[in-house]
Amino acid sequence: MATSRRLAARLLPALGSLILLAAVFAWLDRDALRAALVAPSPGWLAAALLLGVPQMALSAWRWQLTAHRLDAPLPFGRALAEYYLGSFLNQVLPGGVLGDASRAWRHARTQATDSPGPRAAWLAVVLERASGQFALLLIALTTLLFSPVIGQILGRAFAGIDQDSSAASLPVRLALIGAALVLLLFVLRRSGLLRHLANAGQRALLAHDALWRQLLASLAITASYIAVYFCCARMLGINTPATTLLALIPWVLLAMALPLSMAGWGLREGAAALLWAAAGLDVAQGVAISISYGLVVLLSTLPGAWVLARRTP
Structure with a gap:
């Protein structure tokens, strides 16, 4: 019974993705979606795939930096291979975080059991991912403050402004940013994450000789x-x-951060559909871009499948 419940819990994200995708496709004009998913341009496809290489290398470096500052040494070559493997597993396993958990577990196994290394290995992955999510939130909040299209969406959603009228005012945007930050701090305090991660975060993320490296790497x-x-x-x-x-x-990428689907499928398409509709854009195009992004990300992590094959007896 317990095994069945655990299996069901692990499959729920995949089921959630299927339900969300079905809802999005039911809403859309399928002919319009097919028209949007025309033959891709090889040049842009190559550019998207090539961007994944420095992205993965810089992510591995950020993880290595975080682990090193927590006294859990990690060679860069191993970090890069593990990051590819973890990213691939995140794409093919429900929840989108099991790949991160697997690389933390494998890194912890290389640390001496009588040292802080095993626990630090887990903390390094948590903090490295948190650094990336903070950078994404920072960029999203910047668009909230300065982007006319986000202002128009906010105006329609919260101020009852007509579709053709002016965008939400600056005080409205600042109030929403403040509310988002207060909510984030409240959740962190209630969950105890601030208490448990404060010391490790200070060493790995906030120390004066780590902060700018972490922030610039995560923003990049x-x-x-x-x-x-x-x-x-x-x-x-x-x-x-x-x-x-x-x-x-x-904002579409932020929706993917929720571990409620399989590799963001469904959440990403739903967020794209809602945002494109709110911005007065072609919804089918927004969903088509989201689908192509999911496929490109999967392709860019395929070296992780090769790493997995090499490690499987």
């Missing part, structure tokens, strides 16, 4: 995610203005 990695998404749009021949795309993409 997040920018690469956004760039890949942008390439997917252009790959499909979708010519939505760059300023509009770059404002919407971080």
Whole structure:
């Protein structure tokens, strides 16, 4: 019985993805979606895939830096191979976090059991991922403050402003940013994460000789995610203005951070559909870009399958 419940819990994210995708496809005009998913441009596809290489290398370096500062040494070559493997597992296993858990577990096994290394290995993965999510949130909040298209969406959603009228005012945007930050701090305090991670976070993320390296690396990695998404749009021949795309993409990526689906499938497409509709754009195009992004990310992690094959007897 307990085994069945655990299996069901692990399969729930995959089921959630299927339900969300079915709901999105039921909402869309399927002919419009097929028209949006026309033959991709090889040049833009190549650019999207090539961006994954420095993205993965920089992510591995960020993990290595975090682990080193927590006294859990990790050679860069191993970090890169493990990051590819973990990213591939995140794509093919429910929840989107099992790959991260697996690389933390394997790293912990290499540490001496009588040292802080095993626990530090787990903390390093948690903090490394948190650093990336913070950078994504920072970029999303920046678009909330400065982007006209996000202002228009907020105006329609919260202020009852007509579709053709002006965007939400600056005080409205600042209030929403403040509310988001207060909510984030409240959740962290209630969950106890601040208490348990404060010491490790101070050493690995917030120390004066680590903060800027962590922040710049995470911002660069997040920018690469956004760039890949942008390439997917252009790959499909979708010519939505760059300023509009770059404002919407971080919010779609934030939806993927919830561990409630399989590799973000369903959540990403649902968020894209809602955002594109709220911005007055072609919803089918927004979903098509999201689908192509999911496939490109899967392709970019395939070296992880090779790492897995080499380690499987």
